Amino acid sequence: MPQLTALTPLGDLTLSEQDGAIVALDWGRGRDQSPTPLLARATAALHAYFDGAPDPFADLPLNPAGTAFQRRVWAAMQAIPRGQTRRYGDLARDLRCSPRAVGTACGANPIPIIIPCHRVTGSSGLGGYSGGDGPATKRYLLGLEQA
Structure with missing residues (x-):
């Protein structure tokens, strides 16, 4: 599963992608760093969020596993x-x-x-x-x- 870590004011946050969607955000640095286009876009959205952008996540495809x-x-x-x-x-x-x-x-x-x-x-x-x-x-x- 591709992952990419972003350095944020809260420390390292690692985004994970599966089948063209963001499936996880975890605290800490991920072991495997794979800068896919979606993960690069999601990382940029995280930085925009911490810079005060009103809704930087609106166009990110999400697929959280859950009931x-x-x-x-x-x-x-x-x-x-x-x-x-x-x-x-x-x-x-x-x-x-x-x-x-x-x-x-x-x-x-x-x-x-x-x-x-x-x-x-x-x-x-x-x-x-x-x-x-x-x-x-x-x-x-x-x-x-x-x-």
Whole structure:
């Protein structure tokens, strides 16, 4: 699977491609570096995001592996505009499920930042974050977006 690592303000982030779509974003440097056209475009989009571009990921083909329910949650997260947040309970109400199920799907997101699980917060505060340095990374991303 082709991978390409981008150096970002959060450190190394590695994008993975499969069958013409981005399938993962992982913290750390990937072992294999294969600068395919899509991975180069996705890396440029990541840099644009950290530079403040409003929606640099809009045209990236994504294919995160997950259940039908997880994909519904991830699609709902992608609909949250930059600079805004939604609560787990709000998404749960829209998706007719429990906030815990939304939180579990957020934690299983294989393409964080691009699928913005950091924009989903708890009813009494920030909530968790499974990437990077956890809640500190979530605070950084929300601050970057001025949410």
